[in-house]
Amino acid sequence: MVSRLTLRPIVRTIFRRVYADLEAMEQVLAASSLDWTVLRPGYLTDHPATGYRLAIEANVPGAMRRADLARAMLDVLDDPTTQHRALGIASR
Structure with a gap:
């Protein structure tokens, strides 16, 4: 707070x-x-992947592990529900 x-x-x-x-x-x-998708991660870390949280058109607080960001980039690449949207993202 x-x-x-x-x-x-x-x-x-x-x-x-x-x-x-x-x-x-x-x-x-x-x-x-x-066709575009914007990913808005918080600060990046080098820790091992733990999974990620996404929010459409909203920011997600917290750190982002580089491995999770790479996974998310591949996951949203062909997802039509994420096209033309900005996604907040953070590691679990």
Whole structure:
């Protein structure tokens, strides 16, 4: 709770240009005729895979293991329910 109220605004302020670039990138994708899926992981770790959690059009708090992210990328590649969507993702 404290981190949500204090750290998140600080991080958003420090990285405001990065977040603006990410938002612009997603707008370009949305306006295109491409098939696309955006995965929005939290910070990445090198720990062994444990599985992952997805949320459509919402962020998922927590760390993301690189192995889980790789698995998720392959899983959503041919999933029509994830096309033209941004997915929040974090490891279990």
